[in-house]
Amino acid sequence: MSDQKRLFLVDAYALIFRGYYAFIKNPRINSKGEDTSAIMGFMNSLLDVIKRERPDHLAVCFDKGGSADRVEMFSEYKANRDATPEGIKTAVPYILEILKAMHIPIMVKEGFEADDVIGTLAKKAEKEGYKTYMVTPDKDFAQLVSENIFMYRPVFGGGYETWGIPEVQKKFEVTDPLQVIDFLGMMGDASDNIPGLPGVGEKTAKKFLATYGSMENLLANTHELKGKMKEKIEASKELGMLSKKLATIMLDVPVEFDAKDFEMSEPDIPKVTEIFQELEFRRLIDNFVKTFALENSAPSNQLSETSKTENTPKATPKEEASAGAGQFSLFGASAPLSNQSAPLSKQNNELETEYTRNTIATTSHFYQSVASGMATQLFIKNLMSQSSVCFDTETTGLNPIEAQLVGIAFSWDIGKGFYLPFPEAKNEAQELIEQLRPFFESEQIEKVGQNLKYDIKVLRKYNIKVKGKLFDTMLAHYLINPDMRHNMDVLAETYLNYTPVSITELIGKKGKNQLSMRDVPLEKQTEYAVEDSDITLQLKEHFTKELGEANTQKLFDDIEIPLLRVLADMELEGINLDTEFLNSLSEALNNDILNLEKEIYATAGEEFNIASPKQLGIVLFERLKLVDKPKKTKTGQYATSEDILSYLAKDHEIIKHILEYRGLAKLKSTYVDALPLQVEPETGRVHTDYMQTVAATGRLSSNNPNLQNIPIRTERGRQVRKAFIPRNEDYVLLAADYSQIELRIIAALSEEETMIEAFKNGEDIHASTASKVFNVPLEEVTREQRGNAKTVNFGIIYGVSAFGLSNQTDLSRGEAKELIDTYYETYPKLKAYMSKQVDFARDHGYVQTVLGRRRYLKDINSRNAVVRGAAERNAVNAPIQGSAADIIKIAMINIYNKLEAGNYKSKMLLQVHDELVFDIYKPELEELTTLIKTEMEGAFIMDVPLDVEVDTGVNWLEAH
DNA sequence: CACATGTGCAA
DNA sequence: TATTGCACATGTG
Structure with missing residues (x-):
């Protein structure tokens, strides 16, 4: 261990971003609704460094105004970055304030990135005999590593690793850390928008470095390369040199290294504690106080000369x-x-x-x-x-x-x-x-x-x-x-x-x-x-x-916990699958797919992979030039989704074939061929896994295989349902569906009498809606009118816009808007209910279902209209979708208990959001038909009756 | 082999 | 610029 003086330079934004994204799935939100993830993440890292290393010289470096020089070289530098997340913007002032209270020096230089500031300082400190540790996860810094300059990288899962020359050599497969610049220049960096050489990724860059040693030498010897690679790189020599320049950390930033400016002194503990309290960082206060209270007793120098990864948990509750x-x-x-x-x-x-x-x-x-x-x-x-x-x-x-x-x-x-x-x-x-x-x-x-x-x-x-x-x-x-x-x-x-x-x-x-x-x-x-x-x-x-x-104890004790046992039984039970039938279906599909393939290749004039959106887009829009201005996806590819291709189908035979091909290929790969592979050898049945904690609204989801998205809408697709069959000939499948449960819930919760009456009278709700909004007698409602009314009815539950509705129907934007307006006039309380939900969310930060299941909506007061809009739609949708989920869960538990108590042979097998599927022992059929219908309809009593349709058959399709 | 992307199936 | 999900094939490194 040497007593050489040590300097720690912290790359602030890198640690802030890292901290923020570490919490991205579980953000820290305090009682004021502020997202404190970034502050928490950053402070954890900083305190960790201080506790481990007890540095006497330390500074935290920030960017300011970006790198003027790099933008001048390359206008698109860092141009593709998303806007800084709100949670980070709000974090920075707090972090600055905390650092001040901790008496930690802060370094910023307008027009330079923290990388350049850190690099310059590290080199200057080196001349004065310091060892410098650059605290950052950013691998770009590896280029600066020398005998006296190290990277001090936080490791996921806790701990740090130190990168000296040997580590950089190994990691990047280079002899000199400076070659890291060539490495980055060659492979580029998506986050900084450094282009790099086309077609060169990590592997190729390492290969080039081993052979040529530098970007310059590679570009001077491109004649040794072969094929596509040769062409592409020869055409991109300038891009290569530019990329290298962009990746180079500057060492001539006008900053001075004066050791006394970097000395750490005693923090203002009360002040820091006060800020942490405001942020509601209880655990961090303890950690902070401990860190500084122990200052004098801790050993002063813990870094070993060679690198090592530590993974010591912090103070554990144990x-x-x-x-x-x-x-x-x-x-x-x-x-x-x-x-x-x-x-x-x-x-x-x-x-x-x-x-x-x-x-x-x-x-x-x-x-x-x-x-x-x-x-x-x-x-x-x-x-x-x-x-x-x-x-x-x-x-x-x-x-x-x-x-x-x-x-x-x-x-x-x-x-x-x-x-x-x-x-x-x-x-x-x-x-x-x-x-x-x-x-x-x-x-x-x-x-x-x-x-x-x-x-x-x-x-x-x-x-x-x-x-x-x-x-x-x-x-x-x-x-x-x-x-x-x-x-x-x-x-x-x-x-x-x-x-x-x-x-x-x-x-x-x-x-x-x-x-x-x-x-x-x-x-x-x-x-x-x-x-x-x-x-x-x-x-x-x-x-x-x-x-x-x-206040969710009841939901826990009475719904989720009992349901857990129900699901365990359903999963173990599994369902019988007619694999022979699926195999014959597969052959038929294969035939049709091959024929379509031939026709498509003939029309296109070449063979290509129709299942590849990329290749398909190029054939349709570059080779065949079917459209003047084709739509692109966010990554710049041609969009070839069903809704876009459907517009073109009437004019181009090839599109019809492609859509048909897609449909059949999907059917074959996702269902017909995949399902038989999911049969458990041990039981000869298919056992899905219900996820009870995935859907934010309270629904279940289904996995391995997903039995909640078996096709039904198209004739060809619905055949798959014939493969789901009863246990044996003594049984039949019974399917019981809630009819329009979500609309019934919104009608009841909003107390919209017009809609409630329609349900009470047993009307066809979509036809009834059509009759009212189009102002025609019920019996004169056209198919089209009913279809549009149905779309609005569903759209309402999701918070549809005129734009969305016009996309889903043949209506224009104007017509869609008019339809929505008339709809709200017809059902005024529906609109009032929706506003009430949004207001509730704004006031309380959450919405809830009929059973008190909550969903928190942190974005409900966001200044970003898009983000806020999404939260508002959730405020309306979550209670509806969630209440429906609550209700069917109650029904499942009650039915399960009755089946157990009555020692029935029949079993509940599947749940598909508003449907339950049973394997019914034939002698029990009559009794259980009544029991199931009664339990489902009586699961939750509202002002609108619940209606359940029950049907049976020798397969799932027939049971509908 | 892991991951991102585009697409499409259900309620 | 419609909610909640899962899974497939492709493309990339």
Whole structure:
């Protein structure tokens, strides 16, 4: 370790952007509605650097006014950047204020980028004998690295890595860091809009550097290149040199390095605390105070000469939670053991002496494997004495139907937990799980978990039914904020400020050499599995409070948790698929596709890939020149979507063929050929996976395969439905659909009598609407009028504009506007209701469904009209779509319970938003038809009756 | 092999 | 410049 003086130069905007985007899926919004993600992200990084390195010289560098020189060289420099996000613009003044209060020097130079300022300062400091660390994730800085200049890069997931000369050499495959400039010049940089050489990406650039060493040398030797590459690069020599210049960090910015300007001094702690308080950064205050309170006791220099990646979690809640708990006692003093019959101390001793070798205990937590028959019995005894236990199954894969148990982690006391490994032999595993049956089937013990549907499905395969109260942290968070993501890693980072061991770290990336959990050493399994259940338990404490605050406890207890069991059963049940039928369908489609292909190639005069939008666009609009001014997509390609091609279809036979080709190819690849591959060998059926926490409105979604988008609108497409068949000839499929549920909901919620009356009278609502808005008697409504009325009826639910409506119909903009205006005159309360929703959202920041399911709309007061408009449409749509989702969920739970209680053989199989599909045992048909219709229609009572259409058939198509 | 893009299926 | 989703083929590096 040298005592050379050290200077840290922080690239402010790079860290601010990085911080902002790190939170992009779960932005930090404080109670005033401000997005503080960027400030939080930046401050976390800065404090981290200070805490780790205790720098005595440090400055934070900002851009100002961009790089005048580069824009002069290349007018499009950074021109394709999106506007700086609102959340970043508002963050900068705060950050400046905080830095001032922290007494941290700030560097800016008008007309220069932070890169250039940092580069210049680093070189000057080097001359004065300083070691400089450039704190930035931006790889462009690698060009500046020297013996005394390093990059100090934040790593995703926490920690930093230092790049010196050896790291840069390795990373970029260069001998001299200066060659990084050539590298960037060759491959270009999309974010800075540096063009680079055409066709040259990372791989090619590295190859060129290895052979030619520099841009200049490459351009001087292009005769050695071959083919397309040669042509393209020879034509772009100027572009290459320009790109290199743009990528070069300038070292002649008019700034001076005077060491005393960069000295850090004691921060104004009260002032900083005050700002953090205003921003509602509670955890950051602790972190900040700790960082500076420890200043004097911390070692002064932590950087080693060689680079290393550290991944040490920051202060974790575990440390706090388990402080004082006995490190090597099996059960913490606080564990509720009152039901324990045997003396506690005796048990501890037995377990401790025999099994400490499988104990993973650090200063902060205590995780243990339970690895013998004796230990297991004692362990289970304790398990049974708990009132609430978190568990997490580890299995050989993600598919619960074929997955085998590798182990189960349990925890009931924060900071501690136990891991029960499972033997590989099936009968032995079954023996072990039998010992746990009393626990899982106990009605008294609450079970806590993250995504319990998975664990329940796995255990069901071992013939274990999980009973008792459930708490699923994923579902809890879904209700707390449905727009966010809910996987455990994100939740741990957001709520516990802790990054758990990632599964990838344990078993590798999926694909090539991914390990099975079974191959992971027991110690690692234990640490990973118990950490997850420990974290889940901690999250439960957080969410229990928040559920109460958000008033969604009832929704959680009465809807989402019961539904979880229903879905687990439906998924395990699966549905029978007639694969032979699909195979014959596939052959027929293939025939037609080949014929269309021939015709299209003949008309086009060449063969090309019709399924490639890129190639198709070029054939249609460059070769055949079908249109004067073809529309382009946002990336500059020709748009060839259905709505655009349809306009051209009447004039060009080839377009008709292309549209038909597209339709058939889609059908074949997405459904007819894909579905048979999804049949589980084990059951011979198709098992979709319902996602309960994906759709922001409260709907379910369906996965692997998606059974919620099986075609129905076209004759050819709807054939696919014939492949969904009953279990056997003793069964029929029954489909039960809510008729117009969303319109009924909006009618009821808005109290729009005209529409309510129409529903009460059992009218055809679209015809009824047409009759009113076009002012004709009901029986004289034309097909076209009804069609337009139907489009508006649906559009209203989504917040359609005149523009949107005219796009969807044959109406002009003017006609569309008139239709919408008349519509609102016909149904005035509908409009009032919509405005009321928007106002509510503005006042409260959220909207809610009939059951109180919330959706937060942070953009509802945005100054950006486009963004705000989208939020306003959500304010109208979310309560409607969400209430419909609530209602069918109630129906599902009630029907499931009745089917269970009545011991029916019939099963609920699928949910498609407003439809339920059942496999009905024929003798039960009559009884269940009534039961299903009654339960669905009675799931939620409003001023508008719900109407359910029930039909049966030998396949799904016939059941409609 | 991973990712972005364009397209299109459902309610 | 209409809501919520999922998945396919292509193209790229």
